[in-house]
Amino acid sequence: MTIQIKFISQPEYEFNDIEQQLLSEICRESYEQVAHLLGSINHKVTVNITHSPNVIEETGCAGFSWSANQIIWNIDTNRTEHVIDIAKRHLKPTLYHELNHLFRGWVMQGATIDSFMDGVIHEGIAVCFERDYASSHPLWGIYPENVNEWVDELLNLTIDTHPTEWYFEHSDGRRWIAYKTGTYLVDRAMQNGKINACEISKLNTSDVLSLAGYSIKVQD
Known part of the structure; x- marks a missing residue:
C-alpha cells in the first residue's frame, strides 16, 4: 500500500x-x-x-x-x-x-451501476465514513425531517437519469439531495443492522438498501 x-x-x-x-x-x-x-x-x-x-x-x-x-x-x-x-x-x-x-470501486472512470440508487448508497456510505472517522460534520450529510419523501423521489428515478441536479443543486433550490438521502439510508441501515461505517463499507448497495428497509422499484 x-x-x-x-x-x-x-x-x-x-x-x-x-x-x-x-x-x-x-x-x-x-x-x-x-x-x-x-x-x-x-x-x-x-x-x-x-x-x-x-x-x-x-x-x-x-x-x-x-x-x-x-x-x-x-x-x-x-x-x-x-x-x-x-x-x-x-x-x-x-x-x-x-x-x-x-x-x-465508486469512481468516475470505470464504475458501473445497476440502478440510480447505487450511487446514492455509495455516497451515503462515504459521507458516514468521513463523518464518523474523520471528525467531520459535512453539510451534505445533514438531512431534513422529510427526507423519507426524498427517498421516494430517488427510488422512482431510472438508471439513465442525469445525476447533476440530484447530486448537487436541484432546479427547486435543494442541494446535495443524493448525498443527504444516502446518508439517511446508511444511518438507518447501520442502526437496523447494528453495524458501523467500516462494516457497512464492505456491503453491496442492495444489501445496504435492504437493511434500511427499502428495495429498488421495478420499472414498468
Missing part, C-alpha cells in the same frame, strides 16, 4: 514548500488511517492537488475519485482563507470520503 502526492503546477498558483509538506503529511496520515480501518485500499493511490475554482463554495475545496487509483483535490487558492487553513479543516475528511470510494 503506497500513496503518491502530486502538486500540479499552474500559472495561477505554485504551492510553496511549507504547503507541500503539510498537505503531503495529511495525505499520508489519512491514507494510512483509512487503510487500517478498511483493511486495504488495494491500490497505489495518487492524490493530485491543484488550484481550481471548481470547489464547494462553503469549503473552498473539492475532492473527486477519478479512477481506481487516482484522487483529485481541488483548492481555490484565490480565496481569502490561506491554503493551509483550508487543508487543515477539509483535506482529511475529503480523503476519507474519496478513499472510501476507491475501496468500494
Whole structure:
C-alpha cells in the first residue's frame, strides 16, 4: 500500500514548500488511517492537488475519485482563507470520503451501476465514513425531517437519469439531495443492522438498501 502526492503546477498558483509538506503529511496520515480501518485500499493511490475554482463554495475545496487509483483535490487558492487553513479543516475528511470510494470501486472512470440508487448508497456510505472517522460534520450529510419523501423521489428515478441536479443543486433550490438521502439510508441501515461505517463499507448497495428497509422499484 503506497500513496503518491502530486502538486500540479499552474500559472495561477505554485504551492510553496511549507504547503507541500503539510498537505503531503495529511495525505499520508489519512491514507494510512483509512487503510487500517478498511483493511486495504488495494491500490497505489495518487492524490493530485491543484488550484481550481471548481470547489464547494462553503469549503473552498473539492475532492473527486477519478479512477481506481487516482484522487483529485481541488483548492481555490484565490480565496481569502490561506491554503493551509483550508487543508487543515477539509483535506482529511475529503480523503476519507474519496478513499472510501476507491475501496468500494465508486469512481468516475470505470464504475458501473445497476440502478440510480447505487450511487446514492455509495455516497451515503462515504459521507458516514468521513463523518464518523474523520471528525467531520459535512453539510451534505445533514438531512431534513422529510427526507423519507426524498427517498421516494430517488427510488422512482431510472438508471439513465442525469445525476447533476440530484447530486448537487436541484432546479427547486435543494442541494446535495443524493448525498443527504444516502446518508439517511446508511444511518438507518447501520442502526437496523447494528453495524458501523467500516462494516457497512464492505456491503453491496442492495444489501445496504435492504437493511434500511427499502428495495429498488421495478420499472414498468
